[in-house]
Amino acid sequence: MTSIDLVHADVKTASSYRQELALQTRVRIAAAAQGLFARDGYSVTSMEAIAKEAGVGTRTVYASFGAKREILNAICERWLERARARELAEEILELPDAGQRVAGAARWLTVLYSTDFDVVRILDAAMDEDAETQTLLRSKLRGRNRVMDRLIASVEDELVIPLAEAQAIYRAFAATGVYLELVVTAGWTPERFESWLADTLLGQLLRP
Numbered sequence: 001m002t003s004i005d006l007v008h009a010d011v012k013t014a015s016s017y018r019q020e021l022a023l024q025t026r027v028r029i030a031a032a033a034q035g036l037f038a039r040d041g042y043s044v045t046s047m048e049a050i051a052k053e054a055g056v057g058t059r060t061v062y063a064s065f066g067a068k069r070e071i072l073n074a075i076c077e078r079w080l081e082r083a084r085a086r087e088l089a090e091e092i093l094e095l096p097d098a099g100q101r102v103a104g105a106a107r108w109l110t111v112l113y114s115t116d117f118d119v120v121r122i123l124d125a126a127m128d129e130d131a132e133t134q135t136l137l138r139s140k141l142r143g144r145n146r147v148m149d150r151l152i153a154s155v156e157d158e159l160v161i162p163l164a165e166a167q168a169i170y171r172a173f174a175a176t177g178v179y180l181e182l183v184v185t186a187g188w189t190p191e192r193f194e195s196w197l198a199d200t201l202l203g204q205l206l207r208p
Contacts, residue, residue: 022064025054025056025060025064026064026065026074027078028054028055028056029050029051029054029056029060029061029064029065030074030075030078031054032050032053032054032055033045033050033053033054033068033071033072034075034118034119034122035053036049036050036053037072037075037122037125037126038118038121038122041125042068042072042122042125042129043125043126043129045068047061047062047068050068050071067132068133069126069129069130069132069133069136072122072123072126072133072137073136073140075119075122076119076123076140079115079119082115082116083111083112083115084111085111085112085147086147088107088108088111089108089147089150089151091104092104092105092107092151093150093151093154098157098158098206099202099206101151101154101155102152102155102198102201102202102205102206103198103201103202104151105148105151105152105170106194106195106197106198106201108147108148108151109148109173109197110190110191110193110194110197113179113183113190114183114190114193117179117180117183117184120176120179121176121180123137123140124176144174145171148167148170148171149167149171151170152166152167152170152205153167155206158206158207159206160205160207161204166205169201169204169205170205173197173200173201179193
């Protein structure tokens with residue numbers, strides 16, 4: 001290896017280190033913001049409060065995200081990654097039996113919500129914010145609904161009701177209040193919620 005190669009290697013190592021450090025900072029800021037959003041509310045939480053909670057300067061928060069809604073976007077993406085939402089949907093779509101795919105649809109929603117229901121509640125609360133935040137959240141909601149609609153469309157040939165109606169029923173069960181009432185308030189386990197939802201969907205959507 002020549003001296004030029006060594007210089008290039010050092011530069012690459014330094015660059016990689018800075019990128020890793022920047023990523024860790026973003027994760028720390030997002031985690032701090034999520035805790036504050038859940039505890040105090042999205043609208044009243046300031047960038048200064050997030051910076052203090054994360055142990056960084058306010059300028060660092062702005063440099064990392066630019067706006068509070070971008071922190072919200074990062075929180076949502078981290079949640080989807082932890083839940084393996086995209087991967088799980090593809091795995092369910094590969095199941096050979098229509099009944100398995102409908103039960104899988106119940107599992108998909110349960111895994112998504114049980115991974116971190118605080119994020120669901122934060123996103124709901126933030127829907128009353130400025131137009132740009134609303135646009136971001138509506139985009140996220142459309143993405144979720146597209147996945148849910150695909151899951152139900154995969155069993156269209158076995159449905160006892162029109163596809164659009166079946167998709168609407170499934171989306172209705174995804175309303176925040178349903179999981180909140182049964183799991184958070186009534187104390188159901190996520191497993192019980194999944195079993196109930198699977199039985200309900202199977203009974204309403206598929207032929208006996």
